Amino acid sequence: xxxxxxxxxxxSVQEGDSAVIKCTYSDSASNYFPxxxxxxxxxxxLIIDIRSNVGEKKDQRxxxxxxKTAKHFSLHITETQxxxxxxxFCAASLNxxxxxxxxGTGTRLTIIP
Amino acid sequence: xxxxxxxxxxxxxxxxxxMTLQCAQDMNHNxxxxxxxxxxxxxxxxxxxxxxxxxxxxxxxNGYNVSRLNKREFxxxxxxxxxxxxxxxxxxxxHPTGGPxxxxxxxxxxxxxxx
Numbered sequence: 278x279x280x281x282x283x284x285x286x287x288x289s290v291q292e293g294d295s296a297v298i299k300c301t302y303s304d305s306a307s308n309y310f311p312x313x314x315x316x317x318x319x320x321x322x323l324i325i326d327i328r329s330n331v332g333e334k335k336d337q338r339x340x341x342x343x344x345k346t347a348k349h350f351s352l353h354i355t356e357t358q359x360x361x362x363x364x365x366f367c368a369a370s371l372n373x374x375x376x377x378x379x380x381g382t383g384t385r386l387t388i389i390p
Numbered sequence: 391x392x393x394x395x396x397x398x399x400x401x402x403x404x405x406x407x408x409m410t411l412q413c414a415q416d417m418n419h420n421x422x423x424x425x426x427x428x429x430x431x432x433x434x435x436x437x438x439x440x441x442x443x444x445x446x447x448x449x450x451x452n453g454y455n456v457s458r459l460n461k462r463e464f465x466x467x468x469x470x471x472x473x474x475x476x477x478x479x480x481x482x483x484x485h486p487t488g489g490p491x492x493x494x495x496x497x498x499x500x501x502x503x504x505x
Contacts, residue, residue: 278449286430309488320480321433323493366432375484375494376421376440377448380432 279304281369283381291389296357298384300367301349307369310350311378312341316363324365325352328373354386362388392416396481396497403471403504411466411500413481421486422464423448423494424456426477433480439464440486471504478502 280303290296302310308329313321327334327341327350334341338357343350354361367381396413403409415422424436425448435448439458453475455467464483468475478501484494 311488320496320498326488328489370488373487373489375488375492376438376486377435378494380434382430382432
């Protein structure tokens with residue numbers, strides 16, 4: 278089955294700086310890659326996703342890049358703000374599916390004021 | 391529009407006891423899921439249901455049973471709880487295909503402790 282590795286496990290950045298979280302996946306057939314944000318004690322919520330036919334996608338301060346050859350994808354957050362502090366999870370699946378998503382182990386991002 | 395509602399929010403069980411986690415969604419989604427979340431392990435899929443009357447095992451199904459009672463409801467049962475099942479459980483629902491607008495909606499979580 279699919280295996281998703283996520284790095285780093287913790288990340289601290291100064292407010293206003295950029296943050297980058299990286300994930301690698303094992304199954305070259307995976308074609309859907311969402312990112313979820315989970316604030317302390319809350320439920321995970323989708324922040325951005327990308328399909329394998331797209332190399333990059335942006336939404337305001339958040340962007341995701343995908344390298345199918347290397348089987349890795351990354352989340353980029355620019356101009357970080359205190360409300361960006363949370364745990365971020367990457368995930369991968371086949372058939373552009375929400376079913377049988379395999380999640381990474383999470384990155385705890387802390388924004389230092 | 392409540393989204394995904396799961397109960398109970400907190401539960402303490404003794405080893406060997408049984409319990410059922412209830413979940414309901416009001417978004418007319420076909421697909422429903424049960425995940426568990428453990429520190430350092432991310433979210434792991436226990437079972438999912440692609441439609442009413444169908445269920446499939448996920449990554450960590452051992453020790454659990456599920457029932458898709460109807461399109462709205464999907465329950466998770468622990469027949470004989472073990473300390474290894476101490477976790478936060480999330481019910482979720484979605485359209486089966488991911489993409490713009492087709493996010494997985496999670497419930498608020500159920501904190502289960504087995505002593």
